[in-house]
Amino acid sequence: MIWHITKRELYDNLNSLRFALATVLLFVLMLINAVIHVQEHPERMQKYHDATTASVSALISRTDLFSIAQEGPGNLYKKPSSLYFCAEGGDIFLPDYAYGISRVQIANNLRAFWSLYYPGAFPNVFNVRPDTVKVDWGFVIGYVLSLITILFTFDSISGERERGTLRLMLSNSVPRHTVLIGKFLGALVSISVPFTFAILMNLSIISVSSDVHLGADAWIRLIIIFIIAILYLCLFIALGLLVSSSVQNSVTSLVILLLTWCVFVIFIPSTFASIASGFSSPMTYDEYFKRRNQNIKELKEEYVALLQETRGFPDKKIQIDNEYVAKGTEQEERLSQEQLTQQISQIELARSVTRISPVTLMQHLLEVFVGTGFERHQQFLDNVQRYAREYREFVTDMDRADPNSRHIIGVREGMSQKPVNPESIPAFEDEISLSRDFNAAAIDLFLLILFFVVLMSGTYLRFISVEV
Amino acid sequence: MLETRELTKVYNENVLAVNELNLKVEDGEIYVVLGANGAGKSTTISMLLNFIEPTSGTALVGDIEIPKFPLEAKKHLAYVSENVELYRNFTARQNLSFFAKLGGRKKVSNAELDETLGRVGLAEEAFTRRVKTFSKGMRQRLGIAIAIMKDAQAVLLDEPTSGLDPKGGADFLNLLRQLKEEGKAIFMSTHDIFRAKEIADRIGILVQGNLERELTRDEIQNENLEELYLHYVAGYEPEEEASE
Numbered sequence A: 001m002i003w004h005i006t007k008r009e010l011y012d013n014l015n016s017l018r019f020a021l022a023t024v025l026l027f028v029l030m031l032i033n034a035v036i037h038v039q040e041h042p043e044r045m046q047k048y049h050d051a052t053t054a055s056v057s058a059l060i061s062r063t064d065l066f067s068i069a070q071e072g073p074g075n076l077y078k079k080p081s082s083l084y085f086c087a088e089g090g091d092i093f094l095p096d097y098a099y100g101i102s103r104v105q106i107a108n109n110l111r112a113f114w115s116l117y118y119p120g121a122f123p124n125v126f127n128v129r130p131d132t133v134k135v136d137w138g139f140v141i142g143y144v145l146s147l148i149t150i151l152f153t154f155d156s157i158s159g160e161r162e163r164g165t166l167r168l169m170l171s172n173s174v175p176r177h178t179v180l181i182g183k184f185l186g187a188l189v190s191i192s193v194p195f196t197f198a199i200l201m202n203l204s205i206i207s208v209s210s211d212v213h214l215g216a217d218a219w220i221r222l223i224i225i226f227i228i229a230i231l232y233l234c235l236f237i238a239l240g241l242l243v244s245s246s247v248q249n250s251v252t253s254l255v256i257l258l259l260t261w262c263v264f265v266i267f268i269p270s271t272f273a274s275i276a277s278g279f280s281s282p283m284t285y286d287e288y289f290k291r292r293n294q295n296i297k298e299l300k301e302e303y304v305a306l307l308q309e310t311r312g313f314p315d316k317k318i319q320i321d322n323e324y325v326a327k328g329t330e331q332e333e334r335l336s337q338e339q340l341t342q343q344i345s346q347i348e349l350a351r352s353v354t355r356i357s358p359v360t361l362m363q364h365l366l367e368v369f370v371g372t373g374f375e376r377h378q379q380f381l382d383n384v385q386r387y388a389r390e391y392r393e394f395v396t397d398m399d400r401a402d403p404n405s406r407h408i409i410g411v412r413e414g415m416s417q418k419p420v421n422p423e424s425i426p427a428f429e430d431e432i433s434l435s436r437d438f439n440a441a442a443i444d445l446f447l448l449i450l451f452f453v454v455l456m457s458g459t460y461l462r463f464i465s466v467e468v
Numbered sequence B: 001m002l003e004t005r006e007l008t009k010v011y012n013e014n015v016l017a018v019n020e021l022n023l024k025v026e027d028g029e030i031y032v033v034l035g036a037n038g039a040g041k042s043t044t045i046s047m048l049l050n051f052i053e054p055t056s057g058t059a060l061v062g063d064i065e066i067p068k069f070p071l072e073a074k075k076h077l078a079y080v081s082e083n084v085e086l087y088r089n090f091t092a093r094q095n096l097s098f099f100a101k102l103g104g105r106k107k108v109s110n111a112e113l114d115e116t117l118g119r120v121g122l123a124e125e126a127f128t129r130r131v132k133t134f135s136k137g138m139r140q141r142l143g144i145a146i147a148i149m150k151d152a153q154a155v156l157l158d159e160p161t162s163g164l165d166p167k168g169g170a171d172f173l174n175l176l177r178q179l180k181e182e183g184k185a186i187f188m189s190t191h192d193i194f195r196a197k198e199i200a201d202r203i204g205i206l207v208q209g210n211l212e213r214e215l216t217r218d219e220i221q222n223e224n225l226e227e228l229y230l231h232y233v234a235g236y237e238p239e240e241e242a243s244e
Helices: A002-014 A017-060 A065-071 A137-153 A158-163 A165-170 A176-208 A216-246 A250-278 A285-309 A314-356 A358-370 A373-400 A434-465 B041-048 B070-074 B092-102 B110-119 B136-150 B166-181 B193-199 B217-222 B225-234 B239-243
Strands: A074-077 A097-101 A105-107 A115-117 B002-011 B015-025 B030-034 B056-061 B077-080 B154-158 B185-190 B202-207 B210-215
Touching: A002 A017, A002 A176, A002 B092, A017 A074, A017 A137, A017 A176, A065 A373, A097 A373, A105 A285, A105 A314, A115 A314, A115 A373, A137 A176, A137 A216, A137 A250, A137 A358, A158 A165, A158 A216, A158 A250, A165 A176, A165 B092, A176 A216, A176 A434, A216 A250, A216 A358, A216 A434, A250 A314, A250 A358, A285 A314, A314 A358, A314 A373, A314 A434, A358 A373, A358 A434, A373 A434, B002 B041, B015 B030, B015 B041, B015 B185, B015 B202, B015 B210, B030 B193, B041 B056, B041 B154, B041 B185, B077 B136, B092 B110, B092 B136, B110 B136, B136 B166, B166 B185, B166 B193, B185 B193, B193 B225, B202 B217, B202 B225, B210 B225
Parallel strands: B030 B185, B030 B202, B077 B154, B154 B185
Antiparallel strands: A074 A097, A097 A115, B002 B015, B002 B056, B202 B210
């Protein structure tokens, strides 16, 4: 019975103008997306490759342990995702690198060791044009597909009621939930078929391009993204059916659905994010530099005062130099970390508040599995911090391995003087892990499923009780 | 056989739509319920089809209590509404096939569909035409075809002749006579007194949810139905009575 109703819905939709327009729109957008990605991705990868090569060259050019320990690993770059076309994830507003360098001069001949720094991203400094919408899968699914779904479902039940076919249908021994499921499946198949073909066309263009390589991991991620898109589609179908079954005519249904769409898809993500950001103000760059300069000034003054007492005691001077190198390094890194933590808190607050919008949930999920956006950036920062520990452990281990070293890390004469094999210096690898991505996606996935279940239950309860 | 027992519907805010309605439609009988707009005709049909729950009382088709076993009861009920729009992008044949399957038919051949469509007087060229090109009369014929195809024990018709031209109306009544001859219990609501008089075996006059009067076939023939109707519905008194 469900199949008969689904088939009828399908037939009706396939013969409609809205189906034709939706199909054309989805294909055009996916074509644009594929063409842009095929053009831009090689440039992005080349830029990343050049930058990492330069960074690695600078790193392996050092052969003495002290300069390795002092200068640090240099720039550490975030690896671009091969699935960038799925979700750009606001990556232009996120830095694509972090750096570990030494830049605190304590005295004329004494510098602190390297610290990790997290630069900001200022994409619009030289660009006064308004930002244009990126035609990625996130946009197509989040905005276009949800709107198409509304246009397919607004009259699903109210239209039948207006035509009198709902009464005729329910005058048969057909349970109401059967009608609801049939309509749900009809809408789902009607929309997911052109969407799936548009995606396949998009992926065919991208995968036949010699400049883009999609590995097994990428294909698994694409399947996950497709499932998320279908779940998101289901949520809007449930919403459409809920409103359509709650009102008497299709025009009212369409108006309510369009307003709901505007509020949840456009208004809440942008406005709530701005409001939530206002509740948490991270350290500004001015404050950061003011505090940093103050810290360095105090450090220098303390050091100079102590230096007077070390005259004639070279061992004591080495100890004090070591102590102040460590102190300068530690306070510099703590300040950077503090600024970063505050920035992350602000973003996390905004992300939490906007989770009330399904499009935000879907965008978060897409970004997680694509490897772009905020979650990916946090993963990159974790990788950077893990690498920083590895790098420092490497210096300590190399020094410990030399019996001639005094093991006073911080001053040249206290450290191993043995040349270091450049190949043995740990290299930074910005890896992403699917299991970690699942953990990061858990809350958003749970909320998306919850929204769907709540809406579908509401639709069911409404439809079984509605007087036809 | 179709029966209502003390069937009552009170809407929110104590609006009494149908009040303790008792009536019985035997197999092979056409029962017409007359009443003005808001008299409770459509509410009664809606309760018979379990579209709305009765506040009290019950209704039966055969031995099956409709409010208790609605899905089982609907197997024995066919319905023709006032304005059968049907699926506009479907052809007549597709509409009929769809509703036949909803009515429980597993397989329906094109020959059977065409025979039914022909029986209700649709021209052969209309079988494969989309319903959106149909006139109201053609859609009503298709509505009857759907009811015939279901082959249910009782047929409920909610103002089926409204908006039909005289020929369309006459043809429609002929189709009802055929259903009657097949032994169906036919329950029809209308405010078309003349067609009611022409077709009904019994007539019930419904006023504000109350069955004010029930007329047998003899009474229908012998009494001035129009005056009687106006008397109950509008409180109109016949001239001769007024002069007396």
